[in-house]
Amino acid sequence: MKEKTAIQEFVKGIWDENPILVQLLGLCPTLAVTTAAENGLAMGMAATFVLLCSSFLVSMFRKVIPGQVRIAAYIVIIATFVTIADRFLAAFVPDISKSLGPFIPLIIVNCIILGRQEAFASKNGIGRSLLDALGMGLGFTLVLLVLSSIREILGSGTWFGMNIMWESFAEWGVMSQAPGAFITLGCLIAGANWINARRKA
């Protein structure tokens, strides 16, 4: 049980303990909003914002919050930041807010965020908690971006709304629907496991 260095604390969320590919947490938004790269990126960034802010507060007050009400306290903190994110998106980028629909408020119950508070921020200092949150958030965002890019390119022939496929390209309708999300996510997880197995060998 070696102490992790600060860098490792940050990097682990991106690959070794990636919230989606390894921990399989927060799959609801992962599957639901990744129909377009723009949505995936916005969702990832909103979740990262909430994760960073809540980790900061939770780790700052970890000694003050009594154990019996910690979950209630975390949820209130998380819900506050999610509402902030939701209102800001609605006020400044209404189009994205509209297409993410109810999934922004659902960040409140995203396992990644509550999970990191329980497992990490409540036991570690502010600096480390922020690094952990940033790493996890970045890992989440990256996977969402990749997933939504694949789905948008194959499902609609566009990437960030730009036409990038050739003229006669036929859209894979299934990719922009729920089964496409599952198939793509399955392939990504398989790919990550394959790479890990190769690296180990």
Add this chain to the structure above:
Amino acid sequence: MDIQSILIAAGSMGGLGLVFATVLAIANKKLHVEEDPRVIEIIDVLPGANCGGCGYPGCQAFADAVVKGDAPVGGCPVGGSDVADLVAKIMGVEVKTGEREVARCMCQGGLKEIAYQGEYRGAQSCIAATLVSGGKKLCEFGCMGLGDCAAICPFGAITISENRLPVVDNEKCVGCGKCVDVCPRDLMEMHPISYKDRVLCKNHDIGRYAMKICTRSCIACGLCEKKCPFDAIHVIDNLAVIDYEKCKHCGLCSTVCPNEAIEHIKKARKPKPAPVPAEEVEK
């Protein structure tokens, strides 16, 4: 900005918080489960890998068992003596660590010692090789050297030498026993660290054949059996087996083995006594 709306929002949220906090506080008092605070303290000092090396489903279960008195304070093989000391302190008992067990590969048939049956080009895993031909080496009891034990070891204690044999780092090995479970040929064994004498061969072939395929095999000649002053080593089914109940680790058997199949570690490590709770010490 409208102060009133802020007050309303803060007041309604605060009211909710107050109500729920009161409910929780009452629940906390009325429904309080007398959980031994020591359980939490023990969990905090355990490594938290939930490896199951102690025989319990995880660190929490082990901590429960320690508090109940079902498990010894030094029962965490991973944490070793450091953790045992901390757990002992929490439990308020004076304890010295039990005899530490480490893994050992019971085969010396590396690339240099053994005859080959052909080239193995399949998946580089002992389990996979067992399913097809049994790997490159001819001995069907010996180590295939493909490193499943090294791969599964959570603590990086096993390395595969250039001679294609697993080498256990006794400092890193915590005795979790994962390599014992994974080896398809049951070559990894857990032995107390104080053991000096071992038969490092598992070949049950008749002597003539065993001699042909490996220069370090037990050929069931029986010299060790005759030499042993304590009747502690016997050839059973073409293989010398040490009875550790009787063995005094004198090393005489290893001096007569023509194939050097028996090892005798010269420098003895000081065996440590098993954990004894303080009350019993006082008695």
Add this chain to the structure above:
Amino acid sequence: MKSTAKIIIVLTLITVISGAVLAVLDAYTKPRIDAYKNKIRNEAVSQVLPENVKIETINKADQTFYKASKNEEVVGYAFQVSGGGYQSELVLMVGVTADFSKIIAAKILSQVETPGLGTKIENDPSNKEDPSWFVDQFKNLSVAPAITYVKNVKPSKDNEIQAITGATISSAAVVSVLNKGIEKFKAIIQE
């Protein structure tokens, strides 16, 4: 006792702070969000009514509608209609002529239909020249008798539109939402 007090104080404090922060946030973002909603609605209203008209907002029988007039003469009404689609609620803005005989234009405000199929009611990327061909069909469409739809053939009558292949239910839902909504507002406005 100490821990009980601590639980209550900490949780209450957190909720109070949270409530205050959110109220401030609301005060700060509400104007922008409302402005955006108004902009969208006003745009939609002006899109479904003829150009260069004076638009008045009228509230009657708990419903809001918009009256368009030119030189003191009423030329049309616009109102928001909604109803169930294939898997979501469809919200449309529709403009009709003053005598409720024709739709001037319709616009879809919100829908969450099956991506790639039902969503074609708003935006059909497979039709590169005219992705909004479906709603555009409602322009100058006769609503007396009620609108009907046909499949796979070009509409032949004044009150017909062509349904989207693969999204018949969504297409039919748009038609039925419009028919019912126009009926309802006709009753209210001509009362």
